[in-house]
Amino acid sequence: MATKTLYKVTFHNHGKVYELYAQRVASGALWGFTEVGELVFDVHDGVVVDPTEERLRDEFGNTRVLHLPMQSIVRIEEVEKKGQSAIRDAATGEAVVTPFPMPVRPR
16 A cells, blocks of 8 residues: 655745645646645644644634745755654744643652
């Protein structure tokens, strides 16, 4: 069984840099747009929740195809496996969504 190609798509959106994973990237039917479809999100069955992944799933979970303007795309990479999705501030590069602070384990 052949594995599907996986892409890491990095793009600007409202002062933030998004890093998403998708299985389909193509030139769009709309002139000047790139189509990004079949978005890939981690599925966790447990207590550990990645807040960035949750936010991306909330924002794009029901999206069939993203039509991104070509000038907003920073990079499209074909990758072997899915890494950490991210939302960063475009000016500083710092993560916009941070994990909940975890209590320090007592000694």
